[in-house]
Amino acid sequence: MAELRALVAVKRVIDFAVKIRVKPDRTGVVTDGVKHSMNPFCEIAVEEAVRLKEKKLVKEIIAVSCGPAQCQETIRTALAMGADRGIHVEVPAAEADRLGPLQVARVLAKLAEKEKVDLVLLGKQAIDDDCNQTGQMTAGFLDWPQGTFASQVTLEGDKVKVEREIDGGLETLRLKLPAVVTADLRLNEPRYATLPNIMGAGPKASASGNGSADVAPMEAGCRRLGQGRPVNRGLPCAESQEEED
Amino acid sequence: MAPTCVCISTPGPAQNNGPHQCLSLWRGSSPHQDAPRAHQLRRNFLTCLSSWKAPPRIPRSSQSEALLNIANNGLPYAPLQTFTEEEMMLKRTVERFAQEQIAPLVLTMDENSKVEKSVIQGLFQHGLMGIEIDTIYGGTGASFFSSVLAIEELAKVDASVALFCDLQNTLINTLIMKHGTEEQKATYLTKLATEEIGSFCLSEAGAGSDSFSLKTRADKKGDYFVINGSKMWISHAEYAGLFLVMANVDPTRGYKGITCFLVDRGTEGLHIGKPENKLGLRASCTCPLTFDNVKVPEANVLGQIGHGYKYAIGMLNKGRVGIAAQMLGLAQGCFDYTIPYIKERVQFGTRLFDFQGLQHQVAHVATQLEAARLLTYNAARLAEAGRPFIKEASMAKYYASEIAGRTTSKCIDWMGGAGYVKAYPVEKYFRDAKIGTIYEGTSNIQLNTIAKHIDAEY
Numbered sequence A: 001m002a003e004l005r006a007l008v009a010v011k012r013v014i015d016f017a018v019k020i021r022v023k024p025d026r027t028g029v030v031t032d033g034v035k036h037s038m039n040p041f042c043e044i045a046v047e048e049a050v051r052l053k054e055k056k057l058v059k060e061i062i063a064v065s066c067g068p069a070q071c072q073e074t075i076r077t078a079l080a081m082g083a084d085r086g087i088h089v090e091v092p093a094a095e096a097d098r099l100g101p102l103q104v105a106r107v108l109a110k111l112a113e114k115e116k117v118d119l120v121l122l123g124k125q126a127i128d129d130d131c132n133q134t135g136q137m138t139a140g141f142l143d144w145p146q147g148t149f150a151s152q153v154t155l156e157g158d159k160v161k162v163e164r165e166i167d168g169g170l171e172t173l174r175l176k177l178p179a180v181v182t183a184d185l186r187l188n189e190p191r192y193a194t195l196p197n198i199m200g201a202g203p204k205a206s207a208s209g210n211g212s213a214d215v216a217p218m219e220a221g222c223r224r225l226g227q228g229r230p231v232n233r234g235l236p237c238a239e240s241q242e243e244e245d
Numbered sequence B: 001m002a003p004t005c006v007c008i009s010t011p012g013p014a015q016n017n018g019p020h021q022c023l024s025l026w027r028g029s030s031p032h033q034d035a036p037r038a039h040q041l042r043r044n045f046l047t048c049l050s051s052w053k054a055p056p057r058i059p060r061s062s063q064s065e066a067l068l069n070i071a072n073n074g075l076p077y078a079p080l081q082t083f084t085e086e087e088m089m090l091k092r093t094v095e096r097f098a099q100e101q102i103a104p105l106v107l108t109m110d111e112n113s114k115v116e117k118s119v120i121q122g123l124f125q126h127g128l129m130g131i132e133i134d135t136i137y138g139g140t141g142a143s144f145f146s147s148v149l150a151i152e153e154l155a156k157v158d159a160s161v162a163l164f165c166d167l168q169n170t171l172i173n174t175l176i177m178k179h180g181t182e183e184q185k186a187t188y189l190t191k192l193a194t195e196e197i198g199s200f201c202l203s204e205a206g207a208g209s210d211s212f213s214l215k216t217r218a219d220k221k222g223d224y225f226v227i228n229g230s231k232m233w234i235s236h237a238e239y240a241g242l243f244l245v246m247a248n249v250d251p252t253r254g255y256k257g258i259t260c261f262l263v264d265r266g267t268e269g270l271h272i273g274k275p276e277n278k279l280g281l282r283a284s285c286t287c288p289l290t291f292d293n294v295k296v297p298e299a300n301v302l303g304q305i306g307h308g309y310k311y312a313i314g315m316l317n318k319g320r321v322g323i324a325a326q327m328l329g330l331a332q333g334c335f336d337y338t339i340p341y342i343k344e345r346v347q348f349g350t351r352l353f354d355f356q357g358l359q360h361q362v363a364h365v366a367t368q369l370e371a372a373r374l375l376t377y378n379a380a381r382l383a384e385a386g387r388p389f390i391k392e393a394s395m396a397k398y399y400a401s402e403i404a405g406r407t408t409s410k411c412i413d414w415m416g417g418a419g420y421v422k423a424y425p426v427e428k429y430f431r432d433a434k435i436g437t438i439y440e441g442t443s444n445i446q447l448n449t450i451a452k453h454i455d456a457e458y
Helices: A040-054 A071-081 A101-114 A134-142 A195-207 B036-048 B085-112 B117-125 B144-157 B159-179 B182-194 B251-257 B308-344 B356-384 B390-415 B426-437 B443-457
Strands: A004-009 A012-014 A036-038 A058-067 A085-090 A119-123 A146-156 A159-166 A169-176 A179-183 B198-201 B217-221 B224-235 B242-248 B258-264 B270-272 B286-297
Touching (some): A012 A071, A036 A040, A036 A071, A040 A071, A040 A119, A040 A146, A040 A179, A058 A071, A058 A101, A071 B085, A085 A195, A101 A134, A119 A134, A134 A146, A195 B085, B085 B117, B085 B159, B144 B308, B144 B356, B159 B308, B182 B242, B217 B242, B242 B251, B242 B308, B258 B308, B308 B356, B308 B390, B308 B426, B390 B426, B390 B443
Parallel strands (some): B198 B242
Antiparallel strands (some): A012 A036, A159 A169, B224 B286, B242 B258, B270 B286
8 A cells, every 4th residue: 555655844943942042133043053953843744754654654755855055964864763765955045044935835846746745744834934834835836635733644545634733623634635734743742863763864865866956946025124032021021131142 | 829820921833842841840840749848949040940931951052053063064174073964963862862751750760769761761772772883783883972972962961871871882882892702792782782781890899999809700610610709889780681790710810810701690699789879870770799609601701711801991991981971961961050040040139140250160160171072072083093092081081070070069059059959950960970080990090091101102
């Protein structure tokens, strides 16, 4: 049965435990030398893909990341968790800052078609921009059904049953494959990459490719005007009372 | 009246580690379940001991990543804190594993003087007990430096757990990989990498620094050796499945009769005594052993007869780098916990950190930590490169253990009363650090070794 192929998109974000500092010129946050890691929701998506593969429902997992050269680290982590191949869509660092859900969704849609995958898995949102748009837009470009905020995913032949966490409670959908699913917090608990898997990810990484050649150049539709700390509203919170460094 | 929780949560994505823990002690338990007095203390400390945004168990310097570079950035002379991608990933994974799976158990393990099974299993599952063992035996096949990094990261959370990783990798595995026959390697390495803890038995009641004066005898009787004697201060004896026992086959030859024997746990005559009640490293059990006519087949001699002393010295050199890593991690973990506190605590209208006197102390300690780190990393890289590293290893162990004691002591000073109570982890770091200057070669012995090398150089 295991003929299904999955594409998992992973994003490299500033680690959740790091204290964010705004740049002095207020054009963004400090990212130089700051610890980055895979977006936690993307980890959950990778974990789900790996579990499906372990259940022999999925044959191959391809991990994709769009961004500067450092995204290779994130892809390697996905490989160490159990993905088979990685594709790095390289975006020069200067442009990477303006990369948004729309551009990434276009890329993912193209890759999903090119690689002929049956399932596209993503995290529901990234912890740096909280957009919660990429998965939905990807499904839109592909004209595929989508199951977002998934807290349970069950493959049933040529369909996928997705239990979603919505404001009113839980909603269960049955989607025809191919489909796009975005992972919510309670979908699973991601595994650690064991050391032997980390060592094994190296050879897998060198066998993987760079996907930027096939993808059209992106123009950013939005431009960030400024970024700053929230205004102190006099609430008893140590964070907002701190001086900016 | 239970104190109400004044927390302001941002609407936004749920953190991966569940609801935010405000005012939570390092125990990891719910803040409202603790004793009233702890509540009182915490009311005054408020966010000092845990920022409501960042969980208390993962304090870190925002600069710590700036120094860590991937090796392939093309620099011909890379800084010492340059890691390969695998080493970097390994470090991150161990860090996460330690924070998520070990940190919540540290207090109970210390109080009960017992390591949790899940922690040991976790170490094995993550390949942390066979870091340098070849993949054909089920090991991880990584470098010595990777072991050093793993030990350091584990020690930031619990030095006792780091010791399990250290002894297994730097002593037990190394001995068997270097001196074992193919048969011995096939028999033991896979088990050591996946499920069995090894214990190294050298010290005796009358033979500590003067280890070669050990009195345990191994008398040859046909195809067997019969071991009689006793050992003391043997780490992990309570959990070990394999014992590497140093015994003398011919006391007339002095230390040149010392031989290393592989003894399995169930062997008749091997008695494991009651664990010691220690000041620190309490989760790592330390037991006396007695050997009462323990029969060991000739095939279980590791390496050559009478060469045991050479093996012991040779492997203790790498062991020293491991201990240096443990002490370094311990000191760093303690320091990482303390700095956010002194940045938040205010007395006389000023943050503690803003007093210049304190800043100087902090800078002094930080410099020593950095020096210890560089000594340790350099000794490890020298060992990997196959270059002489004995002097550097001794220097690293000596320095790291000494400054670990000073760092932890200073951290208690900076934390004030909070540093003195068991509710906060700082006093545990202080107690754990003490053994650093004693085991695997006391500081005086290290100084002897360093001086001996200097003598030979000039």
